[in-house]
Structures are given as structure tokens and as C-alpha cells.
Amino acid sequence: MKQTKFSPSLRKITESKLFFPTLTLALILLFDLITVPNFFSIQIRNGNLYGSLIDIFRNASAVMLLSIGMTLVIATGGVDLSVGAVMAIAASVAALLMNPYVLATELPPHLMKLINDPQFTYQPLWIVIIVTLIVATICGLWNGLLVAYVRIQPMVATLILMIAGRGIAQLITNGVRIQIFYEPYAFIGQGWKILPFSLYLVAFVFVIAWIITRRTAIGLFIESVGINFRSSYFSGIDEKKIKLLAYSFCGLCAGIAGLVASSNIKTSDAYNIGMTLELDAILAVVIGGTVMGIGGRFSLLASLIGAVVIQAITTSMYAIGVQAFALQAIKGLVVIFVILLYSEQVRGFIRKLTVQKEAKP
Amino acid sequence: MKSPEGERIMLRFKTLAYLLIVFSMLLTGCKTATAVPPTATKPPAPTAVPPTDVPLPKTGLACTPNCKYSDLVVGFLQTGSEGGWRAANTASFKETAEQLGLTLKFYDSQNDLAKQVAGFHQFIQDPEVNVIVLAALETTGWEDVLKEAQEAGKIVILEDRRIDAPEDLYVTYIGSDFAEEGRKAAVEMCKLLEGSEKKVVWELVGNVGSSAAKDRGQGFREKMGECGITIAKSQTGNWSITEGKQVTEAWLKETQDVQGIFAQNDEMGLGAIEAIKEAGLKPGEDVKVLSFDATAGAFKAMLAGELSVTVECNPLLAPQVYEAALKAANGGELPKWVPSQEGVFSADDPNLQQIADGRKY
Numbered sequence: 056m057k058q059t060k061f062s063p064s065l066r067k068i069t070e071s072k073l074f075f076p077t078l079t080l081a082l083i084l085l086f087d088l089i090t091v092p093n094f095f096s097i098q099i100r101n102g103n104l105y106g107s108l109i110d111i112f113r114n115a116s117a118v119m120l121l122s123i124g125m126t127l128v129i130a131t132g133g134v135d136l137s138v139g140a141v142m143a144i145a146a147s148v149a150a151l152l153m154n155p156y157v158l159a160t161e162l163p164p165h166l167m168k169l170i171n172d173p174q175f176t177y178q179p180l181w182i183v184i185i186v187t188l189i190v191a192t193i194c195g196l197w198n199g200l201l202v203a204y205v206r207i208q209p210m211v212a213t214l215i216l217m218i219a220g221r222g223i224a225q226l227i228t229n230g231v232r233i234q235i236f237y238e239p240y241a242f243i244g245q246g247w248k249i250l251p252f253s254l255y256l257v258a259f260v261f262v263i264a265w266i267i268t269r270r271t272a273i274g275l276f277i278e279s280v281g282i283n284f285r286s287s288y289f290s291g292i293d294e295k296k297i298k299l300l301a302y303s304f305c306g307l308c309a310g311i312a313g314l315v316a317s318s319n320i321k322t323s324d325a326y327n328i329g330m331t332l333e334l335d336a337i338l339a340v341v342i343g344g345t346v347m348g349i350g351g352r353f354s355l356l357a358s359l360i361g362a363v364v365i366q367a368i369t370t371s372m373y374a375i376g377v378q379a380f381a382l383q384a385i386k387g388l389v390v391i392f393v394i395l396l397y398s399e400q401v402r403g404f405i406r407k408l409t410v411q412k413e414a415k416p
Numbered sequence: 417m418k419s420p421e422g423e424r425i426m427l428r429f430k431t432l433a434y435l436l437i438v439f440s441m442l443l444t445g446c447k448t449a450t451a452v453p454p455t456a457t458k459p460p461a462p463t464a465v466p467p468t469d470v471p472l473p474k475t476g477l478a479c480t481p482n483c484k485y486s487d488l489v490v491g492f493l494q495t496g497s498e499g500g501w502r503a504a505n506t507a508s509f510k511e512t513a514e515q516l517g518l519t520l521k522f523y524d525s526q527n528d529l530a531k532q533v534a535g536f537h538q539f540i541q542d543p544e545v546n547v548i549v550l551a552a553l554e555t556t557g558w559e560d561v562l563k564e565a566q567e568a569g570k571i572v573i574l575e576d577r578r579i580d581a582p583e584d585l586y587v588t589y590i591g592s593d594f595a596e597e598g599r600k601a602a603v604e605m606c607k608l609l610e611g612s613e614k615k616v617v618w619e620l621v622g623n624v625g626s627s628a629a630k631d632r633g634q635g636f637r638e639k640m641g642e643c644g645i646t647i648a649k650s651q652t653g654n655w656s657i658t659e660g661k662q663v664t665e666a667w668l669k670e671t672q673d674v675q676g677i678f679a680q681n682d683e684m685g686l687g688a689i690e691a692i693k694e695a696g697l698k699p700g701e702d703v704k705v706l707s708f709d710a711t712a713g714a715f716k717a718m719l720a721g722e723l724s725v726t727v728e729c730n731p732l733l734a735p736q737v738y739e740a741a742l743k744a745a746n747g748g749e750l751p752k753w754v755p756s757q758e759g760v761f762s763a764d765d766p767n768l769q770q771i772a773d774g775r776k777y
Binding site: 094100107320322327379 | 497503621624625649652656657658662663666686690694713
């Protein structure tokens with residue numbers, strides 16, 4: 056306790072959940088600054104910002120959205136492996152609502168024309184979005200029911216939907232990859248208002264999640280359920296409902312991510328959309344310092360930074376020109392390095408460093 | 417980029433799956449060995465048919481040598497669903513079977529080798545099936561299953577994907593010559609960049625290690641020197657729109673000195689087009705995009721003038737496969753490789769709209 060007296064400021068920074076993710080991101084960007092020319096140049100095109108940094112944030116938006124929901128789930132001591140599959144379901148539902156005619160084998164010509172029409176949509180956009188998000192939330196609810204009420208281990212419970220979900224997504228579109236021509240829908244993933252529209256979406260979801268967890272007691276409940284669900288139960292917290300809420304919210308986030316991903320490529324690619332993104336989302340949360348398997352304390356902002364770190368690694372690899380066959384291995388090396396930063400040894404070292412520095416004067 | 421926890425689970429599942437395969441192989445292997453003594457029931461057959469120099473796989477069909485299409489029962493092991501090409505391939509098999517009046521038993525391996533091997537065994541033991549068509553998920557490890565099929569008197573034809581197995585274990589391989597496609601692509605790229613002073617091309621590679629990716633790249637490189645094309649950048653886009661877009665996007669931030677993009681499938685090409693448009697360049701004018709497969713999406717992009725050329729990789733292989741099967745059933749000889757019939761489509765073809773309308777995929 057004596058030490059903290061000497062070093063309140065620096066100590067506070069290094070102990071913060073945001074410190075390590077931010078440090079990692081800074082290291083990656085520093086590396087880019089040295090090796091890649093023009094990496095930080097940002098231009099203004101048609102009134103919008105344009106540059107590698109913006110790309111990193113924009114391409115990270117799907118994982119950022121997933122990581123917000125995933126943080127709450129992991130904080131309750133669980134995990135959701137199905138978010139990638141839920142993204143695929145959301146993309147399929149949205150594509151089908153906009154253009155169900157694509158599935159027909161024979162069409163009269165007046166309907167055939169509608170298929171490629173960029174102004175045609177079967178249901179208005181707001182219905183498309185709301186129905187899609189409801190479906191995604193139901194997927195999350197299903198996970199929550201299995202985990203909280205049926206008491207299946209989270210990893211197994213969500214594995215069911217991870218495997219089945221992609222199949223369901225393909226069933227919805229009859230195994231066809233639907234191209235989306237409706238222009239307004241493309242705005243979700245491709246639109247710009249100074250910054251990419253998807254980033255505003257991320258900010259919106261983040262603020263909502265932040266208000267729910269930090270301005271009400273729900274955040275505290277989630278943490279206590281993660282730390283010890285039995286004692287939370289005995290102290291009057293309905294841990295089942297809290298878990299149900301966390302998983303449903305995670306499903307909702309996956310639904311929004313599915314909308315962003317499918318509108319970004321203008322297809323409902325049930326087979327590829329969100330593939331392995333559940334692992335990226337988990338990694339983002341872990342980089343953000345929320346402990347997997349135990350749960351408890353969490354930081355939404357740290358998870359967001361974690362998601363950006365992952366995308367920054369990928370984009371840097373492309374910019375540096377890493378050989379295609381070495382890509383995965385090098386990504387793995389970077390991740391190991393990042394995770395090592397979190398080890399007790401490094402933490403202890405940094406703690407010592409800050410204490411000494413502050414103690415000198 | 418994967419979480420250690422998730423990966424461990426996947427690993428466990430994989431080991432479990434492999435154990436299951438080995439186990440099922442042992443079981444079924446034993447069964448066939450005891451139940452069906454290899455062709456011992458037909459001793460007079462060799463004397464009836466004069467022995468040829470090339471040892472033909474014994475067909476064991478009752479109708480030989482006067483088989484008709486209606487006598488054939490074809491078991492088709494598809495890889496799974498990936499996209500437009502695969503869907504068209506499957507549709508071709510189903511439609512042509514109906515037209516010719518032969519019976520098709522379709523098996524979807526869902527991109528899972530364990531399932532594919534299980535399906536193969538199922539067909540070997542099915543007394544009705546006399547022809548097995550395989551679109552293999554892996555290139556190696558098929559010897560034992562193929563031997564079993566031969567002993568059971570099934571005609572095995574490989575389609576689309578070549579495998580590493582002794583040639584006498586299967587009747588023929590019907591599929592594309594990816595290297596030839598790559599060479600055609602280089603010739604087309606030369607035409608596209610004829611007037612251009614600089615001929616810098618970026619390459620979007622498919623899944624690293626797949627035969628299509630390897631051979632298309634190699635074929636392109638063989639011919640590109642003839643008109644002075646250089647490949648400045650090369651990276652994998654894993655056959656997907658999303659990654660094709662991300663990679664191109666990252667490169668365009670660094671430099672816009674590029675005249676052509678050589679995308680190893682249509683999806684990655686479409687992704688590159690999106691990135692080029694966002695960078696404020698005009699695909700088809702500033703940057704010529706060339707891709708492979710000639711899917712419906714590619715035709716739409718060509719009609720919009722954004723994609724310059726697509727090299728066909730014909731998925732409608734069924735007529736050739738069934739013809740080969742009938743020939744083999746009647747004891748005919750077949751070359752070990754029948755190349756599929758393929759073309760090249762270009763955006764400045766005046767009949768493009770007609771061609772697009774007349775195409776099935």
C-alpha cells in the first residue's frame with residue numbers, strides 16, 4: 056500500500072484494463088510507421104476520410120460488434136461459439152427478405168427484371184433490418200436458454216448452433232448465394248459520412264451496451280454471476296435471467312455484424328460470412344483483458360481495442376507484403392507475443408518499472 | 417488468429433472424427449473382405465473378353481457390353497457447397513441424369529473428408545450403385561478405398577479434382593487443366609494491357625496449396641513474360657469476396673501504380689472491383705480485372721464494364737462424365753485424363769448479353 060502512495064498516476068494507467076490493448080495497438084502501428092510508407096496518410100475524398108487507418112477500423116467493425124456481445128457473455132463465465140453462424144443466418148434472412156424471387160427457378164419476365172434492379176426490395180428496409188435482428192436475437196436467446204436453464208456447458212451449448220447455424224443459413228437461401236442489388240442496403244456496410252457508416256453503428260451499439268452495463272446495476276450483476284453464480288443467486292440476483300440477457304444481446308450483436316458483413320460484399324454468402332469470426336471475437340475479448348472461463352471484470356472499450364488490434368495485424372501483413380503461405384504463421388506469432396504481454400512476469404516487470412520511476416523523486 | 421480454447425476444442429473434435437474414420441474403415445474393410453471374395457464368382461469372364469494390354473478395372477455390370485444410360489446407377493460424392501460454381505456443378509449432374517434417364521444418388525460431403533470417406537463406403541456397399549463419381553476433398557489417401565471399390569466391381573470416375581493415386585485404380589479424370597487456364601489468362605491479360613506503357617499486375621491467390629491456385633499462378637507466370645507483364649504483389653484472398661476486397665484495399669493505399677489484377681476466381685475479382693471503386697479508380701479502365709470461373713456474378717460485372725475478362729472453368733461436367741461412365745461400363749478404353757471444354761469471355765464481346773442469358777450458371 057505504501058508504493059501506491061508514491062505512484063498514483065502512472066500506476067493507475069498501467070493497472071487499467073485499457074493499458075495492454077492500447078500498448079499492443081501502439082506497437083503494431085509503430086511497426087507500420089517504420090516499415091510501410093504512407094501508412095498513416097489520410098486523404099479526404101468526396102468529403103470522406105480515406106486511408107489505411109480508416110480501413111483498419113472499418114474492416115474491424117464486424118469483429119468489434121461481435122466483441123461487444125462476446126464480452127458480456129465471457130464476463131458471465133461463458134462463451135458463444137455460434138456468433139459466426141448467427142451472422143450467416145442474419146445475412147441469409149436479410150437477403151431473402153429483400154429478394155425472394157432469386158430462389159425461383161422459373162419466373163415471369165416482369166419479375167425477372169426485378170432481380171437486378173438496384174431500387175427494388177420486397178420488404179422495406181426497416182422491416183428487413185428489424186426481422187433480421189429479431190431472428191438473430193432469437194438465436195442468442197436459444198443459446199441463453201440452453202446455458203442458463205438447461206445447464207449445458209456454454210461451449211457445448213453454443214457449439215450446437217455454430218454447426219447447425221451455418222446449415223440453417225444455407226437452408227434459408229436454398230443453398231444459393233444471393234447477390235444483393237438493393238442500393239440502400241449497401242449503405243450499412245459501404246456507406247460513408249466522413250467516417251464509414253459501420254463505425255457509427257459500432258459506436259451506437261457500444262454506447263447502448265455501456266449505458267446498460269455501467270449506468271444500471273446489470274453490469275455489476277453480470278460480473279458477479281461470472282465470479283460466482285451461486286453466491287450471486289443467494290444474494291438475490293437472478294443469474295439465469297442475467298445469462299439469458301447476455302446471450303440474447305450477443306445474438307443481437309451478431310445479427311448487426313451479419314448485416315454489416317453482407318452489405319459490405321453485397322451477397323448473402325452463407326458459407327463464408329462470419330467464418331472463424333467467433334474465434335476472432337473471443338481473441339478480441341481476451342486481448343481486452345477479460346478472462347476466459349472465469350469471467351468477472353470486463354471492459355467493453357478494451358474489447359473494442361482488442362478487435363482493432365486483430366484487424367491491424369491483418370492489414371499490416373497485407374501492407375508489408377507477407378507471402379501468402381506465411382500469413383497464418385506470422386499472425387500466430389504476433390498473437391503469441393500479444394498474449395505473452397499479459398503474463399504475470401511482464402505485468403510484474405512493468406509494475407516494478409513504474410514503481411521505481413515514480414519513487415525516485 | 418484463433419483462440420487457444422476454441423482451437424483446442426476443434427482439435428479434439430478433429431481427432432475424434434479421425435478416430436471414427438479409422439474405426440469405420442476397419443469395420444467396413446473387414447466386412448467387404450469377408451462378404452465379397454474379390455471377383456471369385458466370375459471365373460469365366462477373362463476368357464470371354466480377350467485380355468488387353470491396359471488392365472481395365474473390372475466393371476462387374478450385368479449389361480456389359482450393351483449397357484444403356486438407364487442401366488447406370490451413379491453415386492456422386494460432391495465436395496459440399498462453396499458457391500456458384502459448385503452449385504452449377506451439382507445442378508449439371510442432377511439435370512443431365514434426368515435427361516439421360518440414369519439414376520443418380522447424390523451425396524453431399526459438406527466439405528468434410530470424414531463424411532466423404534463414409535459416403536464412399538456407403539456407395540461401395542450399395543448393390544445398386546455401379547458407377548462412383550468422386551469430387552475429392554483431399555488429393556491423397558484414397559488408395560485403400562479405391563482398391564475396395566475396384567474389388568466390388570465399381571467404376572470410379574474422378575471429376576473436377578485430381579488425386580494422387582495409381583492410375584489403374586480409377587477409370588478416368590474429367591476436369592480442368594488449371595495450368596492451361598493460367599496460360600490463357602496471361603494471353604488475355606497481354607491483350608488487355610497492349611497499349612499500356614507499364615504492365616504491373618497484382619495477383620489474388622486462392623487457398624494456398626490448392627491445386628487450382630498453384631497451377632493457375634504457375635500457368636500465368638509461364639506466359640506473362642511474353643509481353644512484359646510483371647507481378648508486383650501477390651497475396652491470398654482465400655477465394656472469398658471479403659478477403660479479395662481487403663487485400664486490394666490495403667495495397668491501393670500504398671500505391672495506385674497498377675494496371676491489371678489477376679484474381680484466381682470471380683469472387684476475389686469482384687472484391688477487388690469494390691476496392692478499386694472505393695479508391696476512386698475505374699475498374700475496367702484504369703485497372704483491368706481478370707478472373708476465373710465465369711459465374712453469373714462475373715457476367716453481371718462484365719456487362720457493367722467493371723470486369724474485363726473471365727476465363728471459364730466449366731462446371732457442367734456431367735455430360736462428359738456420364739458418357740465416360742457408359743463407355744467404361746461397355747468395356748471401352750478411356751484416356752486417364754479427359755480435359756473439360758472451356759472458353760474465355762471478355763467484356764467487349766458484342767454478344768455478351770446473349771451469352772449471359774443463355775448460361776445456366
